[in-house]
Amino acid sequence: MDRAEWGPCAARAAYVTKDGSEICELWHPDYHGTGALSLARATVPAGEQTRLHRHVCAEEVYHVLSGSGVMDLGLRHFVVRAGDTVHISPGMAHRVSASAEAPLVILCCCTPPYRHDDTEILS
Numbered sequence: 317m318d319r320a321e322w323g324p325c326a327a328r329a330a331y332v333t334k335d336g337s338e339i340c341e342l343w344h345p346d347y348h349g350t351g352a353l354s355l356a357r358a359t360v361p362a363g364e365q366t367r368l369h370r371h372v373c374a375e376e377v378y379h380v381l382s383g384s385g386v387m388d389l390g391l392r393h394f395v396v397r398a399g400d401t402v403h404i405s406p407g408m409a410h411r412v413s414a415s416a417e418a419p420l421v422i423l424c425c426c427t428p429p430y431r432h433d434d435t436e437i438l439s
Contacts, residue, residue, distance in 0.1 A: 333358075333430075333432065333435065334367070334369065334432055334435040334437060335366040335367045335369045335411070335435060335437070336360075336364075336365075336366045336367050337358040337359065337360050337366050337412075337422075338358065338359045338360075338361075339356045339357070339358050339424075339430075340356060340357045340359075341354065341355075341356045342355045342356055342357060343355040343356075344356070344429055344430070345429055346429070351429070352427055352428060352429070353425055353426060353427040353428070353429055354425070354426045354427075354429035354430045355423070355424070355425050356423075356424050356426075356430065357381070357421065357422070357423060357424070358378075358421070358422045358423075358424045359419050359420070359421050359422075360383075360385065360412060360413070360414040360419060360420040360422075361414060361419050362383075362414050362415065362416055362417060362418050362419050362420075363414060363415070363416040364413070364414055365385075365411055365412065365413035365414065366411045366412055366413075367411060367437050367438075367439065368388065368409055368410070368411045368437070368438040368439040369409070369410065369411065369435055369436060369437050369438055370406075370407055370408055370409045370410065370435075370436050370438060371404075371406055371407070371426070371434045371435055371436070372406065372407065372434050372436060373406055373428055373434050374406060374426045374427065374428055374429075374430065374431075374434050375403075375404065375405060375406050375426070375427055376403075376404040376424060376425065376426050377401060377402070377403055377404070377424070377425045378396075378401065378402045378404065378412070378422045378423070378424055379400070379401045379422065379423040379424075379425075380396050380397060380398050380399065380400045380401075380420065380421070380422055380423075381398060381421045381422060381423055382398050382418070382419075382420075382421045383397075383398065383414055383415065383417075383418045383419050383420035383421055384396065384397035384398070384414075384415045384417075384418075384420065385397075385412055385413045385414040385415050385420045386412070386413045387402055387410070387411075387412050387413075388409075388410060388411045388412070388413075389402065389404065389408060389409075389410045390408055390409055390410070396412065396420075409438055
């Protein structure tokens with residue numbers, strides 16, 4: 317498999333999603349022409365948080381690559397750190413906060429693939 321098939325972040329500019337996290341798409345059918353999911357690296361700067369939001373259609377899985385913080389998932393609030401994986405059902409309100417010490421870096425898988433118009437900001 318050559319680099320064009322797996323799409324390194326350097327091939328496309330990172331962007332900020334509606335929830336406020338910086339995203340680097342690793343795999344998205346819009347760029348790669350195939351697949352029923354998207355995979356991205358999301359970064360939340362140290363001491364900051366994403367906006368509370370939900371996805372109408374998309375199911376997400378977050379896997380924390382580095383850093384730590386707090387995940388708000390529905391009515392639950394819990395610490396997340398490198399190695400943790402969180403499942404987010406469609407329609408579930410969520411946000412994540414990075415600790416003050418370091419950025420929170422998350423691998424984010426969405427199915428169907430991430431779309432801005434599937435994101436509803438709640439606060």
